[in-house]
Structure formats: C-alpha cells, structure tokens
Amino acid sequence: MSLDLPPVAPSVTAALVQGLTPRLRKRLDAGITKLADRPCVRDGDTVRIAVDDDTHLELHAPGGSVTSADAIRCGCLLAPDCLHRAAAASAAPIADPQEEPEPAAETQPGNGTGTGTGSGSGSESLPTPAPEGRAESETATPEQRTAALAVYDAAAGVLEAGTDGSGAVLQAELLRAAHTARVTALPRLAASAVSVVTRLRAARSGDPAYRLADLTADLRDVLMTAHRLPRSADAELADLRGTARQPYAPDGSLRLYGLFSEPVLTATGYAGAVTWTADADGRLCTVSDVAPGGSGRAVGAADRAVRIGDTALTHRELSRAGLAVSGATVSPTGRLGAGAGVRAVRAAGAAWGEAPLDRLWAAPVAEQVSRALTGGHGLLFLDVTLTGTVREAAGDCLLADCDGLTLRLAAAHDHPALPCRDNLRLLATAPGTRLRVVARLDPAPVPRALLIAAGHPSAAGAHVDLGLDRLQQADLPAPATAPAAPGTGSPPAPLDEAPLHLLRRRVHQAASAGRRVLAFPGDGSADSRRLGRYGFDCAGDLLDELHAAAADRSRDAFGRLVPADLGRFARAWLAAAHYTEEADRALCAAAWGAS
Structure with a gap:
C-alpha cells in the first residue's frame, strides 16, 4: 500500500464495511487496490485522496489517528455508505486499541497484552454470595463469553479462507469482533485479533517482512485464547483477559549498565527501539521508544534521546554507557517508567567482559x-x-x-x-x-x-x-589472527529429526491457503504412519483428524452440499498447532540439555 494514511481504529473500519451493500462488499478488495494508485496529500491532521477528477476523500486524524466514522468523508453520490470510505479505512494501518474509548472500569493486574480490563456491562446480575468458608471463584461474564465466541468464529472464518481468501470483508469481521472483545474488557483477545488482521494485510500486500510462521502463531494464539476463556476462572481468567496497561511499581534508586539496543517492528504497525540494561545483581530492565511507524522509524529510533528523566543519551549511547536513576518505577516485565518523579543522569558503563555484566555470561x-x-x-x-x-x-x-x-x-x-x-x-x-x-x-x-x-x-x-x-x-579480524577452526567449511552432519514437519507443514498450509487445500482427495495416511513409526502416534491422529475435518462435507435431504463445519476444522487445526508448538518446546529443551 503506497498511500500515507493515518491509523484507523478497528471499530471504524468494521462499521464502514458493515454499512456496505452486498454488491459493494464484493468490490471492496478491488476498490482498495484502485485507491492505492490515487494521489494523496497530507495537510496537518487531514489526508486528502483524489478518487477522480470530481471526487475527493478526506480522513481527519486529530491526535494522529481516525477514531470515528464521521472523520472519513467522501464527496461521491453514494456517500456516506460508499465504497471509497470503507476502502480507505481498510487500506490504512490499524490504530492502537488504546486510542479507542474504554469502558469505565477498574484496572486489574494480569499478564496479557493489549488494553482495557474491567467489570463488563452494567446489566450483569449481582453475584451470588459464596457459601461460608468457601472463596468465590471469578469466571467470565456472559458478555465476555459472547465476545470470545464472536472472535473465535471470525478467526475460524479466516482460517477457512486462508490468506488469499481473507479480504477486507473477513478482516472487518475480525476487527468488529476485536472491538467487541475490547469493550467487554478482554484486551489480550482484542490485541491478538488485531495482530492477525495486520499479518493478513502484510501477506496480501507482499510485504517482505511477512512470515507465514508469524501468522500461524498469531492465529493459534487468538483461537486458543478465545477457546479457553469461556471456561477459565480466577488466575487463568486473569491471564487470558489481560490488562489495560502494565502497572508500574516504585523501585527506589537504580544503577544500570547498558547492554545492547535492538530495533522493534511489530505486527500492529509500531516501530522503534528498545535498549536493554542490567543492574549490579544481573536484573534486566528496558527503556523503549515505540510508536506508530515502519522500518524507517525502527532504524532512526536508535539515535533518539532516551525518554526517561532529563538525560540526553540516545538509545545507541545508552547501550554502551550507564544510567543512574532515582525515583524509578518498573513494570513486571522490567520496563522502566518515565513519570514526572523519575530522575536520571548519565553514568559510566561497563564492557561485556567486566563486572557486573560478565555474570550474565557465567x-x-x-x-x-x-x-x-x-x-x-x-x-x-x-x-x-x-x-x-x-x-x-x-x-x-x-x-x-x-x-x-x-x-x-x-x-x-x-x-x-x-x-x-x-x-x-x-x-x-x-x-x-x-x-x-x-x-x-x-x-x-x-x-x-x-x-x-x-x-x-x-x-x-x-x-x-x-x-x-x-x-x-x-x-573482521585478519585471517592470520583468526585461524579456521578444525572442520570449518564442512557441512554439518545430517540431523535425524523427528518428522514433526509432516504435521507442521499441514498446519502452515491451512493458515496460508485455507481449509480447501487439505480437502483434496489423496492418501494422507502415509504421513500418519510415518509419524507413528517414530513414536508420534498422537501427531498421526491429529493429522488424520485435520484431513478428515477439512474434507467433511455433508448433504441435505435434497443432495445439496451444506456449508462446511468450520467449528470442527478450527478445533482440529488448533489441536495440531498447539501440539506442534509444545512438541517443539520439548525437543528444544532436549537439544540444549535443559530440563
């Protein structure tokens, strides 16, 4: 996408696509492609696109993002329910969910990602008092269970269609479900759904940074979270629900030593840099500068000043220097806060081979x-x-x-x-x-x-x-000072790997090409038998069920094919994806000799 458009809130995109007639929905993907070739001009908070000689499209983004459908205006005869407004919203980056209105609710701690947690709708019935001597178990509200089901169904539709078939309409369905999850205080689920849409757009636009493994991981995460959440309680529910923002706790004075900086390029259109530091005890803390942007911002963020205290250090300089912080606040993940009471000055750093950093390598x-x-x-x-x-x-x-x-x-x-x-x-x-x-x-x-x-x-x-x-x-060192190690240049010995790639390949194929790629007739039992010979009988059974679910098409009383059972296919795919992830973790631990 060549247009320089401001980010658009997921709820806005979903509303504009929903307002289209069925005929215009079929033309939406073609409209997005056509819009990309039109001239675009930015004037402050307004972006103007010349749809044709007589029609102009405007996007108003006060604060940097479009947060309402009224902020996208078109001068064509079909406006406001025209194709141009929906195409512009679908072509624009997805705004940070934090910029959408949040329900009034108390923030609760947890480990999720995203924004917004709370008590749900005001129409909920009062909880029934727990019996004396027994603590009440917290479960998902009816609204949260409904929102999780909506996200699951929308993600299952994406899985059924694959990347090629998941156009703007299916993306809008998932964005609508993500917005519903957000307003019912499910930030982790909302963030995962938005991440899937961003990966789909990258795949369909030919983005060189797109990786099928990343889309598969995000799709697995959103389906797993939506599947587990309605049945979870207490600590598991808090983890699946996520938190509005990471809480920061006071941590007194810190003496930090710069370790390294790395670029950040997220699936949700954010970029920047993160600098890692360590204290004298080896505890790691991070200082980040991440905001909406692309690879250009990721490269340039290293030379931006660190946003903590009054220090003028850049991220690149901090990675090789030190920092003395007073009034520090730190999140559970080690991120340093930059509140008004935090003071920081430059201090001496340490090389990797010097104390206290050398203890990390010990x-x-x-x-x-x-x-x-x-x-x-x-x-x-x-x-x-x-x-x-x-x-x-x-x-x-x-x-x-x-x-x-x-x-x-x-x-x-x-x-x-x-x-x-x-x-x-x-x-x-x-x-x-x-x-x-x-x-x-x-x-x-x-x-x-x-x-x-x-x-x-x-x-x-x-x-x-x-x-x-x-x-x-x-x-690089001169060859005379860096002699080749024995055996250098010879190929490594062939690896006798367990054939889990037979299952992993089908999981990736389904995420890329959809259910139909696994529904073609053929003998898939050979792969299952091979997995069984290596002792992976469960993997073989999962592969058989995945093929069976993909090919399952029943007929009605008149002999007509009825719609495929997307629920069964999504469950089969999720089971296979989860199995391969856990098997890879177990094999990874064994390969490194870790417990």
Whole structure:
C-alpha cells in the first residue's frame, strides 16, 4: 500500500464495511487496490485522496489517528455508505486499541497484552454470595463469553479462507469482533485479533517482512485464547483477559549498565527501539521508544534521546554507557517508567567482559534455556566460536560452537531495511572467530537462536547491535589472527529429526491457503504412519483428524452440499498447532540439555 494514511481504529473500519451493500462488499478488495494508485496529500491532521477528477476523500486524524466514522468523508453520490470510505479505512494501518474509548472500569493486574480490563456491562446480575468458608471463584461474564465466541468464529472464518481468501470483508469481521472483545474488557483477545488482521494485510500486500510462521502463531494464539476463556476462572481468567496497561511499581534508586539496543517492528504497525540494561545483581530492565511507524522509524529510533528523566543519551549511547536513576518505577516485565518523579543522569558503563555484566555470561547455558522456555525474557548470553553456515528454508544460518554444542544463529529481523541479515552474512566469512553474543531463543528441534548483538570481532571491549549497526569488512579480524577452526567449511552432519514437519507443514498450509487445500482427495495416511513409526502416534491422529475435518462435507435431504463445519476444522487445526508448538518446546529443551 503506497498511500500515507493515518491509523484507523478497528471499530471504524468494521462499521464502514458493515454499512456496505452486498454488491459493494464484493468490490471492496478491488476498490482498495484502485485507491492505492490515487494521489494523496497530507495537510496537518487531514489526508486528502483524489478518487477522480470530481471526487475527493478526506480522513481527519486529530491526535494522529481516525477514531470515528464521521472523520472519513467522501464527496461521491453514494456517500456516506460508499465504497471509497470503507476502502480507505481498510487500506490504512490499524490504530492502537488504546486510542479507542474504554469502558469505565477498574484496572486489574494480569499478564496479557493489549488494553482495557474491567467489570463488563452494567446489566450483569449481582453475584451470588459464596457459601461460608468457601472463596468465590471469578469466571467470565456472559458478555465476555459472547465476545470470545464472536472472535473465535471470525478467526475460524479466516482460517477457512486462508490468506488469499481473507479480504477486507473477513478482516472487518475480525476487527468488529476485536472491538467487541475490547469493550467487554478482554484486551489480550482484542490485541491478538488485531495482530492477525495486520499479518493478513502484510501477506496480501507482499510485504517482505511477512512470515507465514508469524501468522500461524498469531492465529493459534487468538483461537486458543478465545477457546479457553469461556471456561477459565480466577488466575487463568486473569491471564487470558489481560490488562489495560502494565502497572508500574516504585523501585527506589537504580544503577544500570547498558547492554545492547535492538530495533522493534511489530505486527500492529509500531516501530522503534528498545535498549536493554542490567543492574549490579544481573536484573534486566528496558527503556523503549515505540510508536506508530515502519522500518524507517525502527532504524532512526536508535539515535533518539532516551525518554526517561532529563538525560540526553540516545538509545545507541545508552547501550554502551550507564544510567543512574532515582525515583524509578518498573513494570513486571522490567520496563522502566518515565513519570514526572523519575530522575536520571548519565553514568559510566561497563564492557561485556567486566563486572557486573560478565555474570550474565557465567550462567550455564542449559539454565538460561530453561528460564527462557518457562516464561523468562528469552535472552541467551553465550560465548561461541563461528564455524560456518548451513542452509535452511528461510535462508542461511550461521553455525557456531557453544561449549561443544553446534548452534544455529539466525537473523533476528529479515526486513531489508535493517542490517541483520547483511551482518550475519559478513560474520559467516570469518570462521574461527570467537565472539560473546546475545541471542533470543528460537524453540526448535535443534539448538537455534536469533542473533541480536555480538562483541566486536576486532575491537576488544566493544559490541555491535546487529539490528542497528552495520559491520564492514574492515571490522573482521585478519585471517592470520583468526585461524579456521578444525572442520570449518564442512557441512554439518545430517540431523535425524523427528518428522514433526509432516504435521507442521499441514498446519502452515491451512493458515496460508485455507481449509480447501487439505480437502483434496489423496492418501494422507502415509504421513500418519510415518509419524507413528517414530513414536508420534498422537501427531498421526491429529493429522488424520485435520484431513478428515477439512474434507467433511455433508448433504441435505435434497443432495445439496451444506456449508462446511468450520467449528470442527478450527478445533482440529488448533489441536495440531498447539501440539506442534509444545512438541517443539520439548525437543528444544532436549537439544540444549535443559530440563
């Protein structure tokens, strides 16, 4: 999409698409494509699009986003229920749900993401007093259960159609369900649904940053959350419901040491940078600058001043310096608050090999992996020796030896505007180089991690943020000072992997091409038998049920095909997707030797 449009609230897009006639809905996707070729002019908070010589479309975005349907105006004869308004809203980025009106409710703590939690509708009946001596169990309200069902049905429709079939109309249905979830105090579910729509738009527009695995993960998350929420209670309900905003607790004075900075590019159209710091005890804290934007903002955010206290440090500088903070506030995830009472000044930093940062690399690798798999920050602090490369489906990975363990290091970001992959290719030309690195665990049947930062190959005490800094050939050590390790350049031994890819491939195919791709006649039992021979009988049964659910089409009394049972297919797909995720986590722990 070439138009520079302001973000539009999900509820606005849903309302405008719902107002179209059936005939105009069929033309909506073509209208979005046509609108992308029209000239667009921005004047302050107003964006004007010349639909044709006589018709102009205006989007008013006070505060940076469109929050009401009346803010999109068109001069055509069919307005306000015209195709142009719905096409503009569907083509625009999705606004942060925080910008939509919130129900008046008390914020409750939890671990979800998104915005808005509360007590639900005012029409709820009063709770029945619990019997004496027995605590009352909190369950989802009727409105929340209805909203979860609406999100589940909309996501199941997307799964049935796949990315090619999930046009603006299906996207609007999911956005409408997300808005309903939000106003009934289900922020995590609303945020997950919006993320799926953003992934669909990226897939349909040919965005180079789109990854099918990301869409599959988001679709699995929204279906799983919507499926579990109506039956959950107490702590599980709080986790599935999420919180309006992360609570910040006072933490006194902090002495922090910069570790590294990394770019942020989210599925919901936000970009920026996050700088990680550590205190003397090894506790990690983050300072972020994330706002609506694309890859350009992710690259430029590293040179923006840190928004905490009166410090003039940029994120790039903070990653190599220190910070003394008084009156600090910290969220449960370690994010530093930037309230009016927080004061911060620049302080001396520390190299990765110096105290107190060196203690992060002293922790056993298996212990770090166990922490990452059980809800930790996911970061791994490793000492590795580069040994070569290995080709994967998504591109080449850097091979490294980590205490006798063959490790695959992949790029943390694949967007061409970021230097991650170029830096990885350059490091691959220097086998035998020993580096101290920071990576994020990537659960897989083999030891694999996403490379975020690394010690400078030739400058002792310095490090490189691989998503923000660009390495040059001159930064690599000379061959004489970095001899090749034994066996360098030879391909790794073939991996005797469990054939879970047979199930994972079908899960990804369904997310991409929809139910019909698995409904074609054919002998799918061969894959099930192969899974059984490796001891994965459950995976084989899930694969058989997935094919059966996809092909299940019954007929009515007159012999006509009735609509497919989307509920059965969604349940079969969700079971298979959840199984592969958990199996990958278990195999990942085994590969790293973690408990």
